[in-house]
Amino acid sequence: MKAEPSEKIQTKAKAQVVLENNQLHPLSEWLRMERIPHIWCSTCGIGTAVTCFIEAIKKSQIPREDIVVVSGIGCSGRIAGYIKLDSFHTTHGRAVPFAVGLKLAKPKLKVVVFSGDGDLISIGGNHFIHTARRNLDITVLCINNFIYAMTGGQLAPTTPLTAVATTAPYGSYENPFNLPLLAASCGANYVARWTVLHVRQLTNAINEALNKKGFSFIEIICPCTTHYARKNKLGTGLDLMKFYHDNSEIAHGADVRDVDIQFQSKIKVGKFIDIEKPSYLDQYNQYLQQKLGKNFKPYGVTNEKEH
Ligand SMILES: Cc1ncc(C[n+]2csc(CCOP(=O)(O)OP(=O)(O)O)c2C)c(N)n1
Ligand code: SF4
Numbered sequence: 001m002k003a004e005p006s007e008k009i010q011t012k013a014k015a016q017v018v019l020e021n022n023q024l025h026p027l028s029e030w031l032r033m034e035r036i037p038h039i040w041c042s043t044c045g046i047g048t049a050v051t052c053f054i055e056a057i058k059k060s061q062i063p064r065e066d067i068v069v070v071s072g073i074g075c076s077g078r079i080a081g082y083i084k085l086d087s088f089h090t091t092h093g094r095a096v097p098f099a100v101g102l103k104l105a106k107p108k109l110k111v112v113v114f115s116g117d118g119d120l121i122s123i124g125g126n127h128f129i130h131t132a133r134r135n136l137d138i139t140v141l142c143i144n145n146f147i148y149a150m151t152g153g154q155l156a157p158t159t160p161l162t163a164v165a166t167t168a169p170y171g172s173y174e175n176p177f178n179l180p181l182l183a184a185s186c187g188a189n190y191v192a193r194w195t196v197l198h199v200r201q202l203t204n205a206i207n208e209a210l211n212k213k214g215f216s217f218i219e220i221i222c223p224c225t226t227h228y229a230r231k232n233k234l235g236t237g238l239d240l241m242k243f244y245h246d247n248s249e250i251a252h253g254a255d256v257r258d259v260d261i262q263f264q265s266k267i268k269v270g271k272f273i274d275i276e277k278p279s280y281l282d283q284y285n286q287y288l289q290q291k292l293g294k295n296f297k298p299y300g301v302t303n304e305k306e307h
């Protein structure tokens with residue numbers, strides 16, 4: 001009997017899940033295997049960050065149907081498309097406002113933005129600062145590879161001074177953002193930075209961020225071997241991991257004004273901010289309760305049946 005089209009798709013997906021040695025890919029339950037092979041270059045760090053994210057979800061014990069991932073555009077923006085969770089691959093720079101809408105419409109959801117430095121901080125920068133200012137209850141994971149990778153390696157607002165990019169052939173003369181300082185000064189409740197070498201610490205940090213109320217932000221320093229490393233003659237993916245190994249300084253609680261990154265400088269990593277401040281919806285409910293008294297019905301106090 002001829003297979004129905006849906007059966008054919010299922011057979012294809014199953015075939016790709018089984019590895020050569022007849023074993024299932026360890027993360028096949030969490031990835032859309034029918035989309036594999038992925039587009040990422042060999043030795044790109046994005047896949048490692050995705051693995052840490054999946055391990056963190058497992059640790060968090062948050063039911064997977066309650067987690068939603070939103071990405072923008074870029075190599076990092078592809079994450080939403082590969083993860084087997086409810087996920088949205090949105091337009092460039094608009095992952096954060098999309099996530100804000102989701103969270104406000106369905107406050108019970110754990111909404112995670114997982115995107116690139118260009119997407120979040122360049123074209124999406126205004127959305128980022130205002131969402132941190134409002135302390136909206138979402139988690140933002142920023143893959144910082146110091147460049148616009150997908151479009152060929154242009155200068156980003158994170159490119160360190162003197163680093164070379166396609167649009168800065170003699171090196172950058174623009175001051176980059178210090179992302180932990182930006183997030184913290186706008187009002188984030190949780191701010192951390194790790195590199196993709198720090199898989200255990202990054203996994204734990206993501207777990208903490210997922211369980212944190214208010215705006216949580218993790219900068220993930222990640223190699224782009226094809227553009228950033230090649231243009232700057234930094235060697236292979238392995239060389240970059242060695243660089244992270246030799247140059248990362250764990251500095252929990254460091255003053256965020258002191259954690260900026262210079263070209264090939266030491267990189268301060270760790271948890272910098274972990275404070276309790278009412279989230280956007282808490283503040284909304286508290287304030288209007290005071291103003292309107294018993295006429296006010298709090299919003300976002302979850303009723304299972306509504307979700
Ligand atoms: C409105 C708009 N402007 C520009 C682009 C082109 N574009 C696609 S991805 C990208 C940069 C992405 O950089 P980043 O977020 O750092 O992701 P990476 O590829 O480095 O992971 C740009 C400029 C676009 N898709 N849409
Ligand atoms: S271009 Fe860079 S960021 Fe994009 S997949 Fe390749 S190594 Fe990764």
Ligand SMILES: [Mg+2]
Pocket residue numbers: 074116117118143144145146147148149156
């Ligand atoms: Mg980038």
